[in-house]
Amino acid sequence: MTEIQLSCAFATAADSPEHIQVAEELGYRRAWLYDVPQQGPDVWLALALAAQRTTRIGLGPGVLVPSLRHPMVNATQTLSLQAMAPGRVAVAFGTGFSGRAAMGAKPLPWAFMGRYITAYQGLLRGETVEWEEARMRLLPPEPDAAGLPPVPPILVAALGPKGAACARAVGADGIFAVGAPPAAAAEHRWVALLVGGTVLDPDEDPTGPRVQEAAGPTWAITYHFPYTLGGPVALNDVPGGRAWVDVVERTPAPDRHHAVHQGHLVRLTDADRAAWDAGGAALLTGTTLTGSPAHVGAAVAGLAERGVTEIVFQPSGPDVRRELTAFRDAVRATVPA
Structure with missing residues (x-):
């Protein structure tokens, strides 16, 4: 059976660092935080606080919405998080469903996404890039590009053919999907899939x-x-x-x-x-991963067979530890990790 990494995601909130610490204790591979500023604290600030409370778990914004920040800002924030959590950072980009729609805006065009991610990558490599008709580069106290950390893995939220084309164009390390694996999953060695739901207790009412x-x-x-x-x-x-x-x-x-x-x-x-x-x-039960432990484990195993390499579970409700523990146990009972 195909192996799959077990990760988690949270809508960024004041208690996100604490929840990420719990996820690390429970063995989760990575924690992603949403970039939705109108709903909670800044995603980079929350990730930095999580880095201070953890030592192993991977950390990253999933997904960054490019229109919310200049590429120089996201580049320097990435470097800051890499300094706090070396080797643990990954970054995902998306066109902004809730990050833009909740502010009355449409998703970003994929052409803009490609230009933005390319500029962001160039900055992190120490290159001079053009953005908004200006040439710019990082200006650290010691101007030595060789001293910069490697560009972190980059995922693109590519749900359709245009997104898949953008992911290829920028050389993305993988894709970040929601709900179900897209057709482009077969093209990538790293496919992170965001899911939600809950593992039912024995004889529990699924509408309770x-x-x-x-x-x-x-x-x-x-x-x-x-x-x-x-x-x-x-x-x-x-x-x-x-x-x-x-x-x-x-x-x-x-x-x-x-x-x-x-x-x-x-x-x-x-x-x-x-x-x-x-x-x-x-x-x-048809729109979320909700069911008995055996049902949830089998569903994740099926996703692994369809090319998903990282299942990203978002817990909800008042007992996050319970949700993370039950989901972990259901997956581990069925899927090798």
Whole structure:
């Protein structure tokens, strides 16, 4: 059976460093933090605090949204984290679903992504690069490019052919996907897949309150993502979709994106709970990794056979240690690591 690395991810929050420390204690390979500034602290600051509390676990932003920072800023922040956690840093880039949509903006064009990542890589290599019609490079006190650490592994959130082409163009080390492995997975030796859900206790009701809080934030993407891309019509045939839309569209149109993304991947909103109660709960086991330990372990094994090399689990709910422990145990019982 194909081996797979077990990693985790968190929506960046004040307690993220503590949760990453728990993940290290439990044997997780890497911890990713989301770059969504409107929902929590700066991702680089949280990663630096996590570096101070850990010694082994890999650390990285997953995914950086290029429009939020000048490439020089992300380059210097990368160097700072590498100094604090040498050999443990990886960086992922994406076009910005929640990182931009929650601010009323569209995802970034892939052409821009390619130019940005190329400039970022060049800066970290000590090269002079052009950005915004200006030439720039790192200016350390000792101007010796040979003294710079190696450029960390770079992943690109490539879910379609344009993203896959960008990943190839910038020489990405792998891809960072969400939900299911994309077609481009076969092209890469490193495929990180973000999943959420919860491992059920024996005879536990999969629609009960604990499960709702632990797996609900991931399940809610079923409504957040289609609505953002296609509006209310995209949810016409989704169980609970009409109830979700009815609550969201109480917010005036200019600010409706705030109602869609409030609590995204962190907690359920009134709209999410309305969808759950209106039949959406039936979608939980089909849209998240939720089930018995044997079910979750078998699902991860199946993803490994489809080319996933790193499963990235996002725990939710009030008991993060419980979620991380149960998921680890379910995977280890089935999949070699």
